[in-house]
Amino acid sequence: MTSPVNPHAQVCRYCNGFASVAVSSGGRDQRGHLRTITIDCPTCLGFGTLPVQPRPTASAWEVAA
Numbered sequence: 001m002t003s004p005v006n007p008h009a010q011v012c013r014y015c016n017g018f019a020s021v022a023v024s025s026g027g028r029d030q031r032g033h034l035r036t037i038t039i040d041c042p043t044c045l046g047f048g049t050l051p052v053q054p055r056p057t058a059s060a061w062e063v064a065a
C-alpha cells in the first residue's frame with residue numbers, strides 16, 4: 001500500500017524526509033541506555049515536508065543587464 005500523497009507539500013530537500021534524528025551525546029545512563037538527544041531539521045522544523053513552491057517563470061531567470 002502506498003502512502004497518501006499531499007499535493008500541497010513536498011519532501012524537504014535538506015533532510016530528504018528524515019526530519020528528526022537521534023544523536024548520541026556520549027555515555028550511558030544507569031540502566032545502560034545510550035544517551036541521545038533528538039535533533040529536528042532546522043529547515044522543515046521536524047515535519048519532513050515543505051510547502052510546494054511555485055515554479056520560477058522564465059522572466060525570473062532573466063538577468064538585468
Ligand SMILES: [Zn+2]
Nearest residue numbers: 012015041044
Ligand atoms: Zn527537513
